[in-house]
Amino acid sequence: MEEFKKRILLVEDDPNFGTVLKDYLMMNDYEVTHAKNGMEGFEKFKKDDFDLCILDVMMPYKDGFTLAKEIREKNTDVPIIFLTAKTMKEDVLKGYKVGADDYLNKPFDSEVLLMKIKAIIQRKATETISDSKQFEFKIGRFDLNSKLRFLKFDGGEPVKLSPKENELLRLLALHENDLMPRELALTKIWRDDNYFTSRSMDVYIAKLRKYLKLDEKVEILNIHGEGFRLVINS
Amino acid sequence: MEEFKKRILLVEDDPNFGTVLKDYLMMNDYEVTHAKNGMEGFEKFKKDDFDLCILDVMMPYKDGFTLAKEIREKNTDVPIIFLTAKTMKEDVLKGYKVGADDYLNKPFDSEVLLMKIKAIIQRKATETISDSKQFEFKIGRFDLNSKLRFLKFDGGEPVKLSPKENELLRLLALHENDLMPRELALTKIWRDDNYFTSRSMDVYIAKLRKYLKLDEKVEILNIHGEGFRLVINS
DNA sequence: ATTTTTGTTAATGTAAGGTTAAAAGGAAGA
DNA sequence: TCTTCCTTTTAACCTTACATTAACAAAAAT
CATH class of the missing domain: 1.10.10.10 (Winged helix-like DNA-binding domain superfamily/Winged helix DNA-binding domain)
Known part of the structure; x- marks a missing residue:
């Protein structure tokens, strides 16, 4: 059916809840990396390619939003789902501002989460047909390297x-x-x-x-x- | 700024809630068509182009899901948001199955709804792939490119x-x-x-x-x- | 014959875009 | 903490692009 499992980065500081959720997701055929705080989450994010990030909002040291912003700087496309403790309107609004794809209020129904995950990953899959991994462009006599963020004219000195x-x-x-x-x-x-x-x-x-x-x-x-x-x- | 307001089809049988919601959306710069039941909703859907449909699930005669299915047959792309009365898991799952983009449990926060609407409409805007052929016409010795909005005569300089x-x-x-x-x-x-x-x-x-x-x-x-x-x- | 519809040009008002400069934010280092 | 440098936003001012309306002329319909 599917050659590769979809990879999920789960950042959740509550160890009990975190591992249960991780196991549940794994049972449903996802490959899950569990980070226990924002710092660790970002480290793991940098090391790997994920299809989806599930971030707890309430975390010590580095909350989910801050983490999301860092993630967004690296990658503008990964879908992000926030787990918010309560129906905090501010949280939801803030979430959308950093580019969240969805959010769930704890406690949430696990099947609903699965559904959302599926929907979001599918959505991204259809979106990402053309503009996948393209970071180098020839623009007339210019060369744009958008990974390293520079522009070269006639192969001369790159401009940042x-x-x-x-x-x-x-x-x-x-x-x-x-x-x-x-x-x-x-x-x-x-x-x-x-x-x-x-x-x-x-x-x-x-x-x-x-x-x-x-x-x-x-x-x-x-x-x-x-x-x-x-x-x-x- | 706004070329045209985004158009929303709202199908909601509760007249009080429906009109209040309609007014609220209109205050927020959406053009809203309010249908009072599933049948009417489908009629109005066929007559116009909408950027988003907001469907109440619980409606007499024709519920939101049935309506959604009919809408999907006509148009596979319009975003659909369901309004579900309670946290009915079945409803949510069913909703996603018919291709919902999101759902909201009543009662919901109106700002959150706005946020979702915005997010969803923007998301769809992003997906808009270049389906060119529909925008190019040959008119005698002219070429009309109606996506780029120019008219060329004999392959010469395009006029905007x-x-x-x-x-x-x-x-x-x-x-x-x-x-x-x-x-x-x-x-x-x-x-x-x-x-x-x-x-x-x-x-x-x-x-x-x-x-x-x-x-x-x-x-x-x-x-x-x-x-x-x-x-x-x- | 006169009322309605269409043809055309020009004037007006508003919105969008071009450009530059100043202000505000933010990160890194002192 | 303060300073400095870089990035981004906001402001200001100006130009261009558009759509609407008015005004008057010409056709067509009644």
Whole structure:
């Protein structure tokens, strides 16, 4: 049926609950790595590729949100589910802001959790068809290495890009010659779509245009009300 | 900022709760269509394009799941959120089976609902893959790319089209050589059919005629009181 | 003949985008 | 803790793009 088991990073400080949950997930054919606190969670996250992270919110030293933010810096795509102790509205809202995919209030029904896991992993699987592991792009006479965050012109000295510059250019490159919808960048990179994030994005477009000026064949065009288009003229 | 408000189909039989929820959503910048039962819900669904459906599970005659199934047959992509009366595990599981994107237990916090709506709509926006072919038309010696909103004559320099110009020309092209009813354009593009939108449309017809003048074989004819017809003479 | 519908151009108001600079945040080091 | 450097956001100001409305002319229908 499935060649490889899906891998879940479970970060939960309560040892009893944690191990029970881990066993339950393993019984349901997931490969589970259990970290007992935020620090350990991040270490394990860096070492491996996971299909899903389940993070407890209430943890000593490093709470789930802080951990989520660190994870997001490394990887903008991994699905994250939060386990919140109670129906803390603030927690839920905060969760979505760091890019959570879902949350569950403890105590929760384990079957429901399984269902959510399945739904989320499937969702990601369908999303991740084209833009999978692409981090290197040729943009006219430029080379973008978006893993190391630099841009080289004609193989010369690389210019360092800030995280936002890098993500934005990468997204544009992924849609080369095609529309890169505003909304897409805002939700993927800024994780929020409002007036200010939108203006912020415009500022970054200006920055990128400045970098790209070196090659007059490369330009970022605007499609009013829709988004931007990175075109390479021949 | 907002090109168009996102459209929500709300199917909820409790009139009090339904209207309150509708008003609340409308206050938050969504365009809401409220149906009072499953049958009505499906009718309205067929008539319009929605960005999201919020379905009450417990409804007389046709429950939320049945409705969801019918909706899914028509459209595999619209996000669906279920409102379940209590933490009915069966309901939740059943919901996911019909392809729900999320569910909420009543009573729920309205801000949390907003958050979910936002998250889900954004998620779907992200998935929008480039299904190009539907956006490219050959109109005489012109090429219309209605995704990138430009019109090329004889493969020369593309002319940019405004959103309304583009949509209108696209509709005409879809009905090439055939009647494109006035009303159709008004409801689909202007989303309102009155004296002013009608005059506005005439203005756009004039603009399109100006663009299309380059190819004397292409013209937009008026059918008095009915609509317009894009004809390509041979 | 006159009312309604359409053709066309121009004027107006608003929203979106371009650009630059200043302010605010945040992390690393002193 | 304070300082410094880098990144990001916010603000300000300006330009361009769009859609609507008005105004007047021409066709078509009654």
